[in-house]
Amino acid sequence: MEVTIEHALCTYCNEVTELYFRLINTILFSIDENELRSNIELLRKSVPIDKYFTYGYGAHHIWVCQRRPSDMDKVFEHRIMIARF
Numbered sequence: 001m002e003v004t005i006e007h008a009l010c011t012y013c014n015e016v017t018e019l020y021f022r023l024i025n026t027i028l029f030s031i032d033e034n035e036l037r038s039n040i041e042l043l044r045k046s047v048p049i050d051k052y053f054t055y056g057y058g059a060h061h062i063w064v065c066q067r068r069p070s071d072m073d074k075v076f077e078h079r080i081m082i083a084r085f
Contacts, residue, residue: 001027001028001030001036001083001084001085002083002084003024003027003028003081003082003083004081004082004083004084005080005081006078006079006080006081006082007076007078007079007080007081008080009066009080010066010069010076012069013069015048015052016052016066019047019048019049019052019053020052020053020080022043022047022049023043023049023053023064024081026039026040026043027062027083030085032085033057033085036062036083036085037057040055040062051067051072052066052067052072053065053066053067054067054075060084060085061082061083061084061085062082062083062085063079063081063082064079064080064081064082065078065079065080066080
């Protein structure tokens with residue numbers, strides 16, 4: 001996987017910082033799209049990743065945006081990373 005950091009992470013608590021690096025590692029250690037989807041689902045079940053981030057899949061990539069600390073229903077304007085598979 002090729003991860004491109006596109007925007008800075010807002011490190012407003014230790015948990016968001018830890019989850020950010022766990023998310024990056026999950027992406028980097030995945031071999032292909034199927035493994036990535038599976039590993040992201042395992043991550044979702046073990047930690048509250050959806051509390052701090054939102055993400056989605058394109059035809060050949062996954063994108064990640066950070067949720068706003070003031071209103072978790074909103075996300076920052078720019079995505080923080082994209083990974084191509």
